[in-house]
Amino acid sequence: MLRKKTLGSMIMVGGLIVGLTACSSGGSDDTGSAPEGESAGGGEAGGLITIIVNDPANPYWKTEGDLAQAKAEELGYEATVGAHEGDTNTENTLIDTAIANDSVAIILDPANADGSIGAVKKADEAGIPVFLVNAEINESGLAKAQLVSNNAQGAALGAQEYVKQMGEEGTYVELFGAPSDNNAQTRSNGFETVISQYPDLEKVGEEVANWDRTEGHDKAQALMQGNPDIKGVLAGNDEMALGAIAALKEAGKL
Template identity: 75%
Template sequence: MRKKAIASIIATGALIISLAGCAGGSTDAAPTDDAKGADAGGLITIIVNDPANPYWKTEGDVAAAAAKELGYESSVGAHKGDTNTENTLIDTAIANKSVAIILDPANADGSIAAVKKADAAGIPVFLVNAEINEAGIAKAQLVSNNAQGAAIGAQEWVTQIGETAEYVELFGAPSDNNAQTRSNGFQTVISQYPGLVKVGEEVADWDRTKGHDKMQSLLQSHPTLTGVMSGNDEMALGAIAALKEAGKLDGVVVGGFDGAPDAVSAVIAGEMAYTVLQPVAVFSKKAVELADDYIQNGTEPEAEKQSFDCILITKDNADKMTEPFTYSG
């Protein structure tokens, strides 16, 4: 198996993954109400996407734990990808006199107005996990290095599937820039192997059920496929379920992305070839620390956009996933 150089994509960044603890917190769609008129350092409002997904639950839990550790109250809410709900949560954060907002934006374009509204109210906003398509409004935008993560995942996928195969791709939510960035990262590697032919692609919106249903459809159209590239673990796990139901999982190489606990278990069981760990626990904590530094000292982050490198998880190192989204290697 020849190895193609992808060093420009997967070069190690300055930010290294470290241990970060997860703590319990509310993940209802409406924010918790334990922090109105907050004491101590004030109220930090945390807004995630959908806590039904363990990735986003960890995002909220870690940020809330970090806020508590630094002496703040916290309120955790979820917009579930809806910009109207996100806007309402921002209004609530303003009404509750939040000292900062930690936001996983619902939409790269559609969330800009909500961030501007908070900024106009004098509340600093720190984005996590996803970016918006306008700079200079949020104090920081902290994301995984999606291009690097997609590249290391795709290279592992090629190593396992070989240089000749028919495969399909499950694409995340188009409103999230991460979906296209990952897809581009996959193609940067796979396009170097002419024998690897993509025969189908479906949008499954980061969702396990949709991943299952789209995989069923793809199997009907392409019964001889031997590979699945997935933009996240939830869609990959749905695809695995569909492949199992069809009796076709053996011989099909499925790649994931996130490092979710169920995906790590699937890797250990030999059902998923690999997953790519996003350091959500690291950058969620970092966002709160940046907010604290800004609140206490007026310190602006050194750079608005910051990316955190991902880690490839295979059978060889899956035992080092000691807590959800936490790598101890």
């Protein structure tokens, strides 16, 4: 089971806000203190940064928004956090609001690798830089940066431990993240690159659970019903894994 790298992503969010501040810098104060009207990062503070996350009901995305907002405000910006909950229409509305409110930048965890391209393009055409965190879109050159964890490497490392815990043999099922998020396939591929080297490990089922704990629970139940003798469950994120753990406990299999 693979956890999303909350701390690493938050460090990247803080870094991009500092970078945004520095881009507007005309110089630094040799005394080390920021002149009036400037942030500690060396640039002119002020203006609104709009932060758009996926679903704050998920602790990862809640933390993502909270820490980005806190860092922006620490640097002297106003900040607002909205959530699209995986819906591109909601995402479009939030981008429209950010444009109407004259945001100086948008930090976006995109709803869809393909479906979010139009929203990012709209902001770019309005002259507002967009920084993507956690997930990517399938078009380069629109966002100023796409900051993501190395999901392939992380999944491979997780799979190595999984193989050890499974004793290099047995049947298992996989809970797959949201297909609209490139991270889901990248992580699944990362698992496969390692597990495929062990012929006595066999995947006998897979269900999409959309990074969600409730779906993870329900899909794990369904997979267990169809495959009652499985030895393990592999999940692409912590929320799906926690749902699967609850289902396994209920079935007396944990």
